[in-house]
Amino acid sequence: MMIEAEHLFKRYGTRLVVDDLSLRVDVGDVLGFIGPNGAGKTTTMKMISGVMPPYAGRVRIDGIDIEAEPRLAKSRIGFLPENAPLHMTMTVRAFLAYTGRLHGFGGRELARRVDRAIERCALKEAAGQEIESLSKGYKRRVCLAQSILHDPKALIMDEPTDGLDPNQKRQIRELILSLKEETAVIISTHILEEVDAVCSRVFLLCSGKTLFDGSKDEFRAKADALQTDLAGLFAAMTEGEQA
Amino acid sequence: MFTVLRLSMNACRECLREPVYYLMLLAALIMIGLFPYFSMFVFRQQIRLVCDSSMATTMLFGLFAAVLCSARTISREMKNGTVLLLMSKPVSRFSFVISKICGILVSLTVFVFICNAATWLSVLIAVDQFKLSKPLVWCYFGAVCVAALYGGVRNFISQKSFSSNAVAAMAVLFPVIAAVSHVIRTKTLSDYLLTDTETFMAARVLIPALCMLFFAVWIMGVISSALATRMEIVGNLMVCLFLFLTGMVLHYFAARTFGTGSAGALLCTSLVPNWQLFWMADVLSNRIVIPASYFVWTLVYSALYCAAWIGWAFFLFQDSELARDTR
Numbered sequence: 001m002m003i004e005a006e007h008l009f010k011r012y013g014t015r016l017v018v019d020d021l022s023l024r025v026d027v028g029d030v031l032g033f034i035g036p037n038g039a040g041k042t043t044t045m046k047m048i049s050g051v052m053p054p055y056a057g058r059v060r061i062d063g064i065d066i067e068a069e070p071r072l073a074k075s076r077i078g079f080l081p082e083n084a085p086l087h088m089t090m091t092v093r094a095f096l097a098y099t100g101r102l103h104g105f106g107g108r109e110l111a112r113r114v115d116r117a118i119e120r121c122a123l124k125e126a127a128g129q130e131i132e133s134l135s136k137g138y139k140r141r142v143c144l145a146q147s148i149l150h151d152p153k154a155l156i157m158d159e160p161t162d163g164l165d166p167n168q169k170r171q172i173r174e175l176i177l178s179l180k181e182e183t184a185v186i187i188s189t190h191i192l193e194e195v196d197a198v199c200s201r202v203f204l205l206c207s208g209k210t211l212f213d214g215s216k217d218e219f220r221a222k223a224d225a226l227q228t229d230l231a232g233l234f235a236a237m238t239e240g241e242q243a
Numbered sequence: 244m245f246t247v248l249r250l251s252m253n254a255c256r257e258c259l260r261e262p263v264y265y266l267m268l269l270a271a272l273i274m275i276g277l278f279p280y281f282s283m284f285v286f287r288q289q290i291r292l293v294c295d296s297s298m299a300t301t302m303l304f305g306l307f308a309a310v311l312c313s314a315r316t317i318s319r320e321m322k323n324g325t326v327l328l329l330m331s332k333p334v335s336r337f338s339f340v341i342s343k344i345c346g347i348l349v350s351l352t353v354f355v356f357i358c359n360a361a362t363w364l365s366v367l368i369a370v371d372q373f374k375l376s377k378p379l380v381w382c383y384f385g386a387v388c389v390a391a392l393y394g395g396v397r398n399f400i401s402q403k404s405f406s407s408n409a410v411a412a413m414a415v416l417f418p419v420i421a422a423v424s425h426v427i428r429t430k431t432l433s434d435y436l437l438t439d440t441e442t443f444m445a446a447r448v449l450i451p452a453l454c455m456l457f458f459a460v461w462i463m464g465v466i467s468s469a470l471a472t473r474m475e476i477v478g479n480l481m482v483c484l485f486l487f488l489t490g491m492v493l494h495y496f497a498a499r500t501f502g503t504g505s506a507g508a509l510l511c512t513s514l515v516p517n518w519q520l521f522w523m524a525d526v527l528s529n530r531i532v533i534p535a536s537y538f539v540w541t542l543v544y545s546a547l548y549c550a551a552w553i554g555w556a557f558f559l560f561q562d563s564e565l566a567r568d569t570r
Binding site: 104 | 245249260323324328329335402
């Protein structure tokens with residue numbers, strides 16, 4: 001199993017934001033991590049990517065415990081944070097080279113990987129430009145490029161298509177689908193259209209609790225049973241929990 | 244090790260690229276360049292006035308630069324989430340903190356280095372009690388303009404950062420002009436110096452005194468970096484200003500209250516940095532060469548103080564929630 005999270009808990013002060021969450025994602029899976037705002041999606045993403053330690057529980061990437069061997073585990077993770085935070089004064093190429101060096105690449109290997117990431121994320125035109133001068137869509141693609149530069153085995157994406165136009169969304173989705181052959185992918189989103197377009201599995205979270213973990217077909221069957229669409233099912237499940 | 248080096252270089256580059264860093268440096272240089280004009284209003288104390296004022300300017304602007312650099316490279320990255328991106332790489336929290344601090348300290352070292360070279364040049368401008376050295380005044384402000392022009396041209400042609408290129412040009416121009424001017428001055432004034440040494444500021448007195456400012460600004464840099472892991476710019480500036488002002492007077496009052504060398508006085512020196520240790524204005528006015536032992540002792544004090552605050556920085560960052568606005 002590529003990504004394993006077992007009994008994760010997280011508190012902010014006295015507030016429990018993730019409550020006994022467990023999930024498993026293997027290569028070939030694209031897990032749609034959905035939930036209303038404040039459900040604990042981003043916190044869970046941070047814990048799985050090793051950015052933030054859980055209050056309790058364990059995360060393993062490719063069998064490596066992220067707390068016991070963080071460097072090794074993180075070298076297998078590609079993380080796309082929300083809002084595409086980047087070093088704005090750098091050019092696209094310089095930024096990708098910088099993140100590549102943090103993964104230990106150098107010389108020709110680094111140049112090759114940077115070129116490939118630029119090509120895969122359609123950044124050729126913007127490669128020499130300062131990130132600050134780019135549009136929101138380009139910034140997101142730069143962020144995506146840094147997350148796949150080192151060929152990660154686990155790709156964790158927080159709102160990957162947020163702020164993109166329909167064409168850009170389609171390109172990113174195609175890229176995600178092409179990556180899933182070699183990578184376990186988790187996509188955190190509250191756009192159900194995204195789940196329908198790229199995900200093979202659905203994980204529904206609300207107030208830190210797991211409400212659903214299964215295949216997309218099972219999720220759709222549940223909606224059909226209630227004679228509603230995915231949005232209707234989402235509302236029915238989460239509103240009851242939030243109330 | 245290489246990760247720390249790469250992150251440090253990047254942090255330093257980010258600081259130097261900040262327009263506000265350039266503006267702080269420019270403001271400090273203009274003030275230092277104007278102090279020789281004020282020296283026309285004093286009698287036989289012109290060098291002292293220039294030195295005292297320039298050193299105070301370097302220290303105070305160094306404090307502001309330290310707070311701004313740490314706020315831009317640590318607080319802002321924590322707020323906008325860039326830190327998430329770095330922490331998801333094979334980078335430990337300790338590497339992140341230590342590299343950010345190193346990067347900030349290098350950029351502050353550049354800041355103080357340029358200010359010190361400018362101070363040296365200002366002293367040379369004001370050597371003569373009755374007239375300023377006009378060619379050196381032109382050289383001084385010409386260097387500022389040439390540096391800005393170089394930054395502008397690099398920015399226009401190659402889309403490189405104006406700020407970092409202008410700073411790099413100043414880091415070359417000011418020490419070179421100061422060194423050349425010093426050699427010319429000491430040659431032409433050698434006879435005059437033999438008869439009236441009071442008006443001449445010897446390099447062996449001035450340079451060690453100016454070097455002490457590095458230690459002071461490094462301590463400020465480490466303190467503001469540690470605070471930046473938890474505070475925004477205004478809070479950081481307030482605490483740093485408080486420590487700066489308290490550190491100027493606390494040890495005097497502690498020594499008077501508890502006695503020199505007492506446990507109480509030592510405790511105060513440990514808690515709040517004693518800025519008076521780095522303030523060499525009296526030494527300069529008395530033309531005393533700073534003993535090597537004092538220099539080394541101050542360096543050790545600074546290193547220990549910085550190490551303690553790096554520990555604090557790590558402790559504060561280790562426990563902090565990252566990317567507050569994206570949560």
